[in-house]
Amino acid sequence: MKLAARYNRVTIVVTLSVLIIGAIVYFFAINRIASALLDDHLSEEVAEVTEYVHLHSQFPTPTDMDDDRTSFERLKGKPIPTRFFDTVYVAPKLKTEHEGRGVEGTLTFNGSHYRFVIIISKESTQSLLQTIATITIVLMLGLFIVLFIVNRYLLSDLWRPFYVVLDHLKAFNVSDQNTFTPVKSKVDEFNELDKAVELMTKRVSGEYHNLKLFTENASHEMLTPLSVITSKLDTLIQDERLVSEQYEQIQDIYSAANKLSRLNETLLLLVKIENDLVPEAELVNFNYFVNEKYRQFQDMFSERELTADTEISNKQLKASTYLLDILLNNLYSNAIRHNIKGGHIQIKLNKDELVFCNTGAANPLNGDAIFNRFEKSKNSDGTGLGLTLVKNICNLYGWRLSYEFNNGLHCFIISF
Template sequence: MKLADHYTRTGIYITLSVLTAGAVIYFFAINFIAQQQLDRSLQQQLTEAEDYIHTSDQDPQRYDLDRDHAVFVKIGQQNLQKRFFDTTYYNPRERQIEPGRAVEDLVKVKSGNYKVLITISRESQRYFIGVIITITLTLLAGLLFILFITNKYMLNGLWKPFQLTLKEIKEFNIAEANQFKGERSKVDEFTELNEAIREMSLRVTHDYLSMKEFTENASHEMMTPLAVVTTKLDTLIQDETLSAEQLAQITDIYSSINKSSRLNQSLLLLSKLENKAITDKEPIDLQVVLREKLLQFQELLLSKDLSLSSDIKPSHIFASKYLIDILLNNLVSNAIRHNTMGGKIVIALDGDLLSIKNTGADLALNEQLIFDRFQKGKESQGTGLGLTLVKNICQHYGYGIEYKFDYPWHAFSVRL
């Protein structure tokens, strides 16, 4: 959920809670005030009735208090606690029972003591409270609606600099010359954020360029002595005066030097892939490239007596031919190198799916580790970076790659 939505939801929840609590308190306060008003009216009418009875010789039971109910009952009690209470009221005009409010008290006259009960209608009070509740709820609904609209739409402009900053961060490429600029904002926090990101991007770019320069220089400096050693070894191997033991040792050294050279090139390529330094692309007919690659491995196939079956259909992609060549080279060479004598290889290319299967070890490889650096079998003569390069190339172009084992087949599938 976006930050603006969190802010809107939190604001609405808090506002709704506060307003609901306020509305409840407001309701009871209004209800209390209205009841007090009714009690004062009852008290006034009770006082008027008592004054009338004390100044008149008429029977109290004949007292008429307008349209309200006044009942006098002669009693023998000398004391009666005055009280106000809720009751019902019969409306003679509407001919219906309504909620009412009553007062009860003792009136003493010459003819005896009377209990007076005066009842008035609460209908006007209920109508008054109902109107207040309706107005309050309408105001609450209007306030919540305005709050939602304000947070949802009117405050979008406030978050626009942040959204532009986020977009620029996503598009930031450490290998490009364009640095992070940041969108100007009137909000101090966004300005500070842009300044911090700008400084960080400058440091990261500087570190990247320094590391890139070091890697390229180190690779170049390593390749030069390796090339010299390889040339010297080529010359020594051709020396006919060497004994068999000396020739075997020189051959081992030659193999180690070649492995070091391949390892150096692979690490350099991985560094370029991880930093997205390879950007060249061109249309590639994968069917043609794959057939050419299989022709290059014919001698290795024959040396291990491997049978190859292929179903290669037309497929066109847009990528670096250099990287695709490395990807195919590693997948096919792995299928040959880790196969058994007299084993089988099945290669299929159908649209956007490339599948390479080979027979091999009876146990499945560890799917969690096979694409990590320097993960290889004990008897492997490779650098341990082949499948790592494959995975990084796939990630570079957004391809999907997976490994499956279905005895006796080890299968690698690339979803182009």
């Protein structure tokens, strides 16, 4: 849920809750005030009846009208206290029930106690309460509509700079030379956020370009002496005057130099992949690449006396052919290098996944660590970066790479 929507929901819920609670309290307060006014009116009626009895030494004529009823009744027992009450009575003309407010009490006349009952209609008061309730509901609806419009349009415009900054962050590419475009706002917090993001992007871009320059220079400077070393070693190896021990030592140096060269190239490639500095992706027939690599590795299969089963289905995907070549090279090399002599390899490709399974060590590998950099077995002569490269290529294109150990086979699964 977006922040603006969350804010709107909270504002509307809180406002409506306050309005509803306020309306309920307001209704009961008005109702209490109206009852108090009716009681005052009834008290005046009682005072008038009492005064009339004292002046005329008789009770006034009982009334039975639609809006007013008065009755007197002689008491045989003790006098009753004065009390106010709500009641329902039948109007004589309309023959309908009406709600009323009444008072009853005791009058003493000629030594006798008389019970009096005065009832007046609550119709006018109820009409007033209904009018007040209607006005309150209309005001609540009006306020709700105003709040909705303000939150929906005015406040959304207020949050616009924030979303502009957020879009800039989403579109930010550390390798892009375009500068961050400042956003002008009348809100100080948004201006501070904009300045902080601008400084951050400049700092990140500067550090990235420095690191990129250092990596490229270091890689170039390392390749030059490595090329000289391998070239001189090639010359030495061809020298017929070398004895067997010297030849073996030079061969070890030559292998180490080649390994260092591969390590340098692999690390540089990892940096390019992690920073999305790879060739553009294109739609390719992946099954063609898998079959072609299988053909290229046939000699290595024969050399290690390996058997292979393949189930290759048609599969199209969008990726860099350069990275696909590296990915398949590492998967095939890994399945061969870590296999046993006379072992077996299974290769399956369908629309959902690519699976490489091979025989090898009797125990499963550490699935959480095998994709880490420089993670390799003790007997491995590789760089320990092959599966890391495969993992990073899969991450680049949103594929999932996993490891399983089933029936003595080590399986690497790429789910598209």
